Amino acid sequence: AIQMTQSPSSLSASVGDRVTITCRASQGIRNDLGWYQQKPGKAPKLLIYAASSLHSGVPPRFSGSGSGTDFTLTISSLQAEDFATYYCLQDYTYPRTFGQGTKVEI
Amino acid sequence: EVQLVESGGGLVQPGRSLRLSCEASGFIFDDDAMEWVRQAPGKGLEWVSGISWNRGSTAYADSVKGRFTISRDNAKNSLYLQMNSLRPEDTALYYCARQHKVLHDAFDIWGQGTMVTVSS
Numbered sequence: 001a002i003q004m005t006q007s008p009s010s011l012s013a014s015v016g017d018r019v020t021i022t023c024r025a026s027q028g029i030r031n032d033l034g035w036y037q038q039k040p041g042k043a044p045k046l047l048i049y050a051a052s053s054l055h056s057g058v059p060p061r062f063s064g065s066g067s068g069t070d071f072t073l074t075i076s077s078l079q080a081e082d083f084a085t086y087y088c089l090q091d092y093t094y095p096r097t098f099g100q101g102t103k104v105e106i
Numbered sequence: 107e108v109q110l111v112e113s114g115g116g117l118v119q120p121g122r123s124l125r126l127s128c129e130a131s132g133f134i135f136d137d138d139a140m141e142w143v144r145q146a147p148g149k150g151l152e153w154v155s156g157i158s159w160n161r162g163s164t165a166y167a168d169s170v171k172g173r174f175t176i177s178r179d180n181a182k183n184s185l186y187l188q189m190n191s192l193r194p195e196d197t198a199l200y201y202c203a204r205q206h207k208v209l210h211d212a213f214d215i216w217g218q219g220t221m222v223t224v225s226s
Contacts, residue, residue, distance in 0.1 A: 001168070034212040036151075043201055043219060044143075044151065049212035087151050091211040094165035096141070096153040 002026050002090055006099025013104060019075040021102045023088035028068045032092035035064055035073045038101075039084045047086075048073065078104070108132035108215055110202050115220030118192055128185040128202030128217055136160075136180035139205040141213060142187050144198035144222075152198070155187065156205065170196075192224045 003026035013019050023033065031051035036044040046055045048064035051071055061076045075082055083106055088099040114126040128140070142154040155176040156165045164176050175188040185202050199221050203213040 032210065034210075036213070038151070043216035044213070045216070046209070046212050046214045049214075050210035053210070055209070055212070055214065085150075089151075089153070089213065091205070091213075094156065095167050096156065096165075098151045098153060101150040 001095050002029065002093065002097050004088055004090055004097050004099040006088055006102055008102060009100060010103040010105060012106065013078050014106070015078055015080055017078045019078050019082075019104060021073045021086055021088075021104075023066075023071045023073075023099045025069045025071075025090055025092075029090045029092035031067045032090060033064075033066070033071050034089045034091060035062075036087045036089060037082075037084045038087065044087065075104075110204070110215055110217035112200060112202055112217040112220035115200065115222045117223045117225065119226050120193060120224055122192055123188070123190045124192060124222060126187040126189065126200055126202075126220055126222070128187075130183045130185070130204075133204070133215070135183040138207055139211075140178060140185045141203045141205050142176060142185075143201045143203055143213070143216075144196075145201070145219075146195075146198040149198075154200070157185070189222070192222075194224050196222060197224050198222060 005024045033051045035048040038044040052064045085103045112128045141156040157176045173191045177186045199219040201219045202217045204215040206214045
């Protein structure tokens with residue numbers, strides 16, 4: 001199975017900060033990667049698909065980049081509502097695999 | 107309204123079985139693959155199983171292979187997960203999700219989850 005290594009596992013940031021989260025695949029996955037946001041007690045929400053495409057309704061301060069094995073989620077200016085846990089998910093092959101998650105805290 | 111609604115969770119003893127259901131509405135159910143994802147208390151997301159739109163192919167995480175069976179009934183807009191030989195480590199919130207081919211197979215619709223607790 002493809003391993004997805006996400007870093008950091010947690011970070012502290014302030015409103016207005018630029019935040020970067022990375023995900024590394026154990027083998028090349030083209031651009032078959034999505035980023036998801038999960039708030040406590042809620043289901044995950046899709047932010048980015050195909051590594052860099054912004055899902056409908058997602059604010060443009062979120063962006064994704066990368067291909068092959070290295071991927072990045074960037075929040076250009078952190079807002080209060082962005083404090084959450086973020087996951088990457090490879091949809092290149094089965095079994096699908098998630099990164100371990102990154103908790104973004106104040 | 108586009109939604110997925112899971113049901114069937116509960117408290118079950120180790121070694122017993124449980125069947126989860128996920129009912130879809132507001133979109134064309136048989137256009138896309140469907141997935142099950144779980145989250146143990148305080149832990150991250152774990153993909154569990156997936157099924158193609160026409161039931162032609164299924165896939166499972168190693169942790170559930172041979173014990174869980176995914177299925178779907180497109181006429182009823184429903185997805186199922188039959189869970190046998192349950193273990194305490196299967197305790198989790200189970201989500202169903204749509205894997206949307208238009209969005210490069212991303213999981214774009216999620217249910218609210220149904221809780222499964224395996225304990226004696």
